[in-house]
Amino acid sequence: MIILNQHLPADTYRAANRKAVDINRIIIHHSGGGIGGLLSTLNQRKLSYHYVILPSGKVWELVSVRHVAWHAGNANGDSIGIAFVGNFEYSEPTEMAYQAGLDLIAELEMTDRPIIGHREVSATVCPGMVDLDKLRHPKMATFAPWAERAWLWGISGGVTDGKRPNDPLTRQEAMVMLYRLWQMVLNLNKQ
Numbered sequence: 001m002i003i004l005n006q007h008l009p010a011d012t013y014r015a016a017n018r019k020a021v022d023i024n025r026i027i028i029h030h031s032g033g034g035i036g037g038l039l040s041t042l043n044q045r046k047l048s049y050h051y052v053i054l055p056s057g058k059v060w061e062l063v064s065v066r067h068v069a070w071h072a073g074n075a076n077g078d079s080i081g082i083a084f085v086g087n088f089e090y091s092e093p094t095e096m097a098y099q100a101g102l103d104l105i106a107e108l109e110m111t112d113r114p115i116i117g118h119r120e121v122s123a124t125v126c127p128g129m130v131d132l133d134k135l136r137h138p139k140m141a142t143f144a145p146w147a148e149r150a151w152l153w154g155i156s157g158g159v160t161d162g163k164r165p166n167d168p169l170t171r172q173e174a175m176v177m178l179y180r181l182w183q184m185v186l187n188l189n190k191q
């Protein structure tokens with residue numbers, strides 16, 4: 001994918017030397033308005049996002065991910081900020097924009113990072129109706145609510161190692177899990 005550099009002035013973010021391991025989460029925003037005037041507004045208010053995604057699917061890098069952008073208050077330090085350009089209080093971004101978001105997160109090699117909305121860390125409605133699930137890659141660790149308790153039980157009992165929750169099971173893996181379960185039952189009977 002093509003990412004256009006539109007870097008903001010250096011006084012709209014904190015220069016840093018973060019590595020990939022320093023980034024624990026991806027925070028999603030909507031810009032609230034169109035691209036016209038967005039960069040000058042950010043500049044005036046001393047705010048920044050790392051990336052903005054336009055309705056056409058174009059992606060602009062405003063701040064390098066190694067720097068700390070000012071987009072989510074106390075959550076800035078260990079996060080990156082990605083904003084969908086537009087006001088999505090009552091509508092959703094285009095499919096092209098969602099696809100660009102998926103591609104961008106893959107390009108950054110951050111598909112294993114939790115993706116959260118701005119509203120989860122600040123008192124705001126941002127990012128409105130942006131559907132975070134559409135930005136999550138199929139291989140990401142997502143849990144059906146009805147499966148979560150069983151999954152956690154399996155980890156605490158040593159039946160599963162807790163990895164790759166969404167992957168299919170081989171016959172070999174199924175047998176290992178049954179064996180571990182059987183060992184667990186034997187141990188319970190000894191107590």
Ligand SMILES: [Zn+2]
Pocket residue numbers: 028029030071118124126127
């Ligand atoms: Zn926001």
